[in-house]
Amino acid sequence: MLKPYLRVTNLVGKTNIMNTPIGVIFLIAGLIIGPAYYTYVRFFTGEIVATQTVSFQQKSGKLLFDPIQLQLAPEMNDVGLIIRIDASHGPLILSSNPPKNKYHAIVSDGTNVLVDIHFSSISPAVDSTPSVSFQEALPLFKVNQTGTYQLKIAVEGETEMQILKADVQVRANTKQPNMTIIFTGIAFLAAGILAILSA
Known part of the structure; x- marks a missing residue:
């Protein structure tokens, strides 16, 4: 009387075993x-058409980025900007509360705002004095005419990581x-x- 039950049990067991490799493949x-x-x-x-260094300075204890001038043209649409930041910080005391910096980026043509985004960089490092790199791809945008466009980056709140260097990569036809x-x-x-x- 137990044989049918054993067959069903064995069949279920084999099915469950098969689920694991299938799940891994998925x-x-x-x-x-x-x-x-x-x-x-x-x-x-797309194509990298420029990489521009982002200058910054400390004023009254606050980190300020200088505006970046971008030469863009309609044949570059869609335009993609990638902000790249190298930073460092002291020992990570609580892994549940890693250091982070908050930023606000705006791209404009002098009159109209083309991109307006807030983003954060959070350190995954647990070294005693880690150096970390971040990349943030801004939303793609189009330009209607050839000219000079401006990217402004601002730090929001306190900087929990020291900025070592920063640049922006301009990609065309993204x-x-x-x-x-x-x-x-x-x-x-x-x-x-x-x-x-x-x-």
Whole structure:
């Protein structure tokens, strides 16, 4: 009388075991289709046409970035700007409260604001005196005429990390991420997690 039960139990066990490698495959596929694809499109598509150093200074205990002048033209659309910052900080006391800097970036043509974004850089390092690098890809934008555009970067609040150097990379003909591909990657990630949890 127990044999049918044993067969069912064995079948379920084999099915659960099979779920693990399938789940791992789905996870890997999801990471490639989702986050890896997004990172590639936002940071590596298009052509680098300029890299400009961002100057900064301390005034009254506050860090101030000098405005950056950008020479842009319609044939560069879509334009992508990547802000790159090297920073350092002291020993990390609480891993649950890592040091971070908050920034506000605005791109304008002198009259109209083309990009207005707030972003943060958070240190993942736990060394005694770590040096860390950050990159922030600003939203893509289009320009209607050839001319000088301006990028302004401001620090919001207190700086918890010391800025060592900064620059902005200008990329022309940058591509927008395909959201269908990204959602497909998310679906693969979810399916992989469910398959592993059910194993």
